[in-house]
Amino acid sequence: MPADEPKRTNMRALRFAARDLPELVDLPVPDIADDEVLIAARAVGVCHSDIDLLEGRYIIPFAYPIIPGHEWSGEVVRVGEKVTDFAVGDRVVGECVIGTEHFGFSISGAAAEFFVAKGAWLHHLPDELSWTMGALVEPFSVAYYALTRAGGLDASDTLVVLGAGPVGLAVTAAAVAMGARTLVVEPDERRRGLALQLGAAYAVHPDEVDVLLDELTHGRGADIVVEVSGRPTVMARALELVAFQGRIAYIGIDVGGESAAKLGLIQSKELRITGSIGSPGVWPQTLRFLARSGIDMTPLVTQQFVLNDALSAIEAAHHPGPGDVKAHIRFAATLSVVED
Structure with missing residues (x-):
């Protein structure tokens, strides 16, 4: 000094x-x-x-x-x-x-x-x-932890991110670096632009996701849906967008909210659902991932x-x-x- x-x-x-x-x-x-x-x-x-x-x-x-x-x-x-x-x-x-x-x-x-x-x-x-x-690093570690809990990703996966706030955009960057084809759903135009800047293949308004996802996956649905908005209606929507034997990772936090949901899809689609909060135990890996991947x-x-x-x-x-x-x-x- x-x-x-x-x-x-x-x-x-x-x-x-x-x-x-x-x-x-x-x-x-x-x-x-x-x-x-x-x-x-x-x-x-x-x-x-x-x-x-x-x-x-x-x-x-x-x-x-x-x-x-x-x-x-x-x-x-x-x-x-x-x-x-x-x-x-x-x-x-x-x-x-x-x-x-x-x-x-x-x-x-x-x-x-x-x-x-x-x-x-x-x-x-x-x-x-x-x-x-x-x-x-802290918000990125939350995204990284959720993706690891959900079983990880690779280039064979189509991933849908619901919400492009800070953690949703961190999920986007991490998923792209892991090789997944990433589709971000967000009503705000500027945030959609940031998602594309971070490497998302597509960033669309919620009204457009069904048609695009159907075209991309030939009607199969997303291999993994990551819900980051924390809004009950969007949390319920994840069940409809995910493919048979697909995965849903819930990160967005809602305490006490309610929404109608097609809960039967959990069983009929044989879904694997994980919830996560925070980022316990993954900070060393998160820091290595950020340093080596070159994510900005x-x-x-x-x-x-x-x-x-x-x-x-x-x-x-x-x-x-x-x-x-x-x-x-x-x-x-x-x-x-x-x-x-």
Whole structure:
């Protein structure tokens, strides 16, 4: 770090003070325990689940105030005595669900100039991946995990992705890299364009999928359907689009919604259905896959904000405009902190 860079004892952070009350605050740079690492944030993505947290709902208990941020990349600036796998200057990313703890939800996350993580949660960010790509590893890992749970893909498969949000587009990129012929179904024209940019063979409006899929598969249907919208009517639709002995992977989250569905198709088509949440146990493989495949997910970042405009980033994620996919908060390279 530059010799003339001033030492830092305070930092700026985005904090959810209470329900529907995001704020920018000045806080002390946090201390670390022997098994922890202090990290300077580089890029932090804003996810729909962050909005759920702000609005007072999440899948496990939490308490305000809380610093969000579970999609991130950063640089190590201090290392606890018991941490042996990381050193100052390392580029890192980290998992967000570790046992009963949810980083950025039940414990404070990465939406601050400096934040704390345990060394056991971290992974080295490959040199091939930028800071922006690093902050997209978490949503990509969700897609990668769902596809591996569903049994994997190859060039013999026709895959339909229902929904082209961040995870749906990650599914698209992963499926293309695995060799599958990929058809994306999405009402938003700009998101369809992003799907094509990521390699989808086709990207169509929901009204057009039946005719195209019938032509492509000669009436057989999709070998695998990945449902990412989380909308009950679309979740039910997956049963109709999949082929006999096909597979359905449900990623999109819906809690308590209802829709009429032709459940008899599960049995009559001999379907294999998997559901997944998060990305446990696949981060090392995900990072290798991204580094070796050359996938560029950065087109998903349609809006970028500096930390001082983080409230605008929250608003952009809460009320996205047409074609908006992912908002990122960028951080300046301010590394120097008071030494222990």
